[in-house]
Amino acid sequence: MKPTVHDIARHAGVSLATVDRVLNGRAGVRGITRQKVEEAISSLGYVRDLAAANLAKGRTYRFSFVLPANDNSFMIRLKHEVEAAIGRSATERTRMDIIEVPAFDAGALVAALEAVMADKPDGVALVAIDEPRVRACVERLADAGIGIVTLVSDLGASGRHHYAGIDNIAAGRTAGNLMGRFLSKVDGRVGVLAGSMMVRDHRERLEGFLSVLSEDFPQVAILPLMEARDDAGVAEAMVREALRRHAGLNGIYSLGAGNRGLLRALRDLAAETRPVVIAHELTASTREALVDGTIDAVLNQDAGHEVRSAIRVLKAKADGLPVLAAQERIRIDIFLKDNLP
């Protein structure tokens, strides 16, 4: 039978109240007595029953998700996943809310975080903007004892406790490796379609992609970067223009959103002249393109996993428990048409 507080009290020769004082770090216990209790705890291998403790405390975990009000399909799915988690939270003693802030607006994000801090939740998950003011604000939240998890997009050195997202440099490198190997022709000419170099994930993906190509596939030429601001219309126009201008274009890496535009531009081409295409995020349209061969590979981060991981980590933080690094690592999914879920 698992030892309880009663067993410890008996074993240490003290009262239940004293054990409670030690366990919950309350004052009024002499060093010697505290030591006796701690000895009993470790010798009996006592571990506090969290369920019972939470029941007694009437504790409910309170978490806030601060998400960008962005309408690309990935962000929409992310929000759905948080909502699904909220729907499931009836069973767990958890209260979560979503706070939407204008996208790419550091000031708005900081304001939202300040507001969140005011009602002192146990934890906050946010899609970060890597900016000094945001870092400082996150630091303050962490100092206030609030658990902080960055979601999808990380912050540089800051007080955040955990990052629930993929390693974007590794993702870019992986795309580069696949691109280099898929391009059977020696005179590869590759175009890169990005959202914006203002965003850390996109910068990192590009960095990884270019470094692998230059290291391992020096014969591949990189065309000027296309920044389409994650907008399908802009992306379509840019890709059409690139196809027109560069006759030998045989590879495209789309590292941001707006893939619908890219696909519209590609569908007009004859199958045998289509470039090798590697894109990010498995959505209805990229999935379809993967199946029909317009896209060759999709790199994906699983929004559901990211949300669930963030919640697990925040809960662990709130309980002062360690997190299982291996479990919480968000993997870069590589989807070919043969391993679609």
Added chain:
Amino acid sequence: MKPTVHDIARHAGVSLATVDRVLNGRAGVRGITRQKVEEAISSLGYVRDLAAANLAKGRTYRFSFVLPANDNSFMIRLKHEVEAAIGRSATERTRMDIIEVPAFDAGALVAALEAVMADKPDGVALVAIDEPRVRACVERLADAGIGIVTLVSDLGASGRHHYAGIDNIAAGRTAGNLMGRFLSKVDGRVGVLAGSMMVRDHRERLEGFLSVLSEDFPQVAILPLMEARDDAGVAEAMVREALRRHAGLNGIYSLGAGNRGLLRALRDLAAETRPVVIAHELTASTREALVDGTIDAVLNQDAGHEVRSAIRVLKAKADGLPVLAAQERIRIDIFLKDNLP
């Protein structure tokens, strides 16, 4: 505030005892009264507090893991992961044990399952052998109300509730797709190194691999299958022999264990004459080979995820809760040297 049994009692105009009788399916409640209570439950949106219920019941979940006493690194890791989970189970009210049975021995597996059934655990996870006697035995366990999860290797139509493992046909197809694309030469000649065609996973991987190659890459020739019984020594000899006999051998798919032998045979070759190599399971040796370029891609199933998923599913089954399919899907990890964890 979340409604409790007291709220239901008040709302339905009955006593606590009656609510309890309805909730726990005890006899002695008239249909009309039962209906009133159920109406109150649904109108108030009551959900039983599992933590409190388990506390009251003094419930501990009891699960058994039946694993093959196999010494390949994947099975060793699987066992480690179960042990790690057991180590963590102090916090949760869970008691798990590991039962090792001789590998590839259906009779021994059935005997072990019978023994397990005798002490009526809440759930059993097993690395299945796809055999009629095993299926029948699993059926009996399920009928006895025991949750059944197959781990790594599935059973055909049977009473098992869940399979915590990868889709091996998809894995083989993925390997085939990568192989076809990585072989830049038109006259591909590919060798397949397997453990044994007696094992379902291996059969399925081969099936998937061959079907993709014949569909999408008909120019690739497949050499006679090498069955090395997951033994490194045998694998080494077979690969050496194949390399000697087939001059144009430029691709190897290793779909089982025993990769150390394969690697020994490959290291002797000059870098530029080395075949494209795709293997399964990320281990110390395949990882090293990936980094130094001997292996081009590794398909992997995460043993830790499989074990944790099995436990989550068994717990959900024991509680009569639904499982989150998306969360429990075990993914086929594709590792290139650029996205190693």
Added chain:
DNA sequence: CTGTTTTTGATTTACGTACCTCAGAAATTC
């Protein structure tokens, strides 16, 4: 040694549910 402060013990209530007993009400049978 007295008075004060600090530490400790004993006991109680609470969290939300399970499960038990016993008495009394209601429905059913004869």
Added chain:
DNA sequence: GAATTTCTGAGGTACGTAAATCAAAAACAG
């Protein structure tokens, strides 16, 4: 209408922990 059976209510105890009160004991200061 009485006897029986079937429901229902009221109340309690338990699970393991938290948190509080109040009294008693111990340590300390002067």
